Amino acid sequence: MTARTLSLLVALLLGVSAAYATEPGYPLDAPAPDGRRAGGTLTQELPAPPIAEEENKDLKRERNYPEQPPTIPHSIRGYHIDKNSNKCLSCHSRANSALTQAPMISITHYMDRDGQALAAVSPRRYFCNQCHVPQQDVKPLINNSFKNIDQVLQDEINRKQKP
Ligand code: HEC
Ligand code: HEC
Structure with a gap:
């Protein structure tokens, strides 16, 4: 060329x-x-769609598996968490839960990474929103075919019963 x-x-x-x-x-x-x-x-x-409302029905939601951090069933708008104060603990701590009737944070929240129970909330469980999130009142954008273990076990039983 x-x-x-x-x-x-x-x-x-x-x-x-x-x-x-x-x-x-x-x-x-x-x-x-x-x-x-x-x-x-x-x-x-x-134009961006309007921000959806936080679901605020105060009804605990089913967990998909036992180790799942439960989603927050109430609004957390304005709840502050920093070095000096933790709004969540004002209701959910061991001492305050009787007063507020909020479920007490479980024993895992008092454990260090070696599984040792501490006297106070473990630093690695202090920032609640790392694991617990509120939900918005919206339809999921993408369909989810996740099955929890109860459904998997039931499917197995149904499969075996088929002639
Ligand atoms: C004014 C008291 C109050 C405050 C503050 C509060 N909660 Fe709650 N929370 C409750 C109560 C009461 C419930 C029980 C369900 C209901 O009534 O909403 C609950 C339920 C929950 C649950 C569900 C537990 C389960 O077993 O399903 C989670 C998770 C939770 N709160 C996390 C938080 C986090 C994280 C914060 C801070 C951002 C927070 N809460 C602040 C009172 C409070
Ligand atoms: C590192 C992740 C993590 C952080 C941070 C965390 N949690 Fe949890 N939380 C979990 C998991 C996982 C569960 C469910 C299994 C368990 O109890 O450990 C749970 C369970 C709970 C429950 C239900 C307890 C029960 O006995 O049903 C409440 C209420 C709760 N958390 C509140 C809080 C609050 C309030 C904070 C902040 C002070 C917080 N959590 C910080 C992971 C976390």
Whole structure:
């Protein structure tokens, strides 16, 4: 291939990509992937959906497995946690739970990493929101096919009973 045909080829390729970039309708107007942000195009900035309300029904939710940190069934807006104070413990600590009728934090919250029980809440369980989260009043964006162990066991029984 001579230098001349090569440079012609390069010029042609550059021309093609330039044509694609400027051609209206491609690819900037491609529809946005549906799911998290339905509708619109890739480059359109749609107004953000309003922030959903925190679920605040005060009803404990089922845990998916026994070791799951339970989700918080009440609003925690404005609850402060820092070095000097912990709003959560004002209700959930051992001493305060009788007064507030909030469930007491379990024994694991008093254990250090070697499983030794401490007199006070363990530092590694102090920042409650590392593990416990409130829930918003929204539909899940993506379907979830998780089955808890009770369902798995029941499926197994059903499978064995089939002739
Ligand atoms: C004003 C008292 C109060 C405060 C403050 C409070 N809670 Fe609660 N919490 C409760 C009560 C009462 C319940 C029992 C269910 C209900 O009534 O909402 C509860 C339930 C929970 C549960 C569910 C337990 C289970 O077994 O399902 C979690 C987790 C929880 N709270 C975490 C927190 C965290 C984290 C904070 C701080 C961000 C916090 N709470 C602050 C009173 C409180
Ligand atoms: C490192 C993760 C972690 C942190 C931090 C943490 N928790 Fe938990 N929490 C758990 C797990 C896991 C469970 C469920 C198993 C258990 O009891 O250990 C639980 C259980 C609970 C329960 C239910 C207890 C019961 O007997 O049903 C309450 C209430 C609770 N936590 C409140 C809190 C509060 C309040 C804080 C902050 C002071 C906190 N947790 C910090 C992981 C955590």
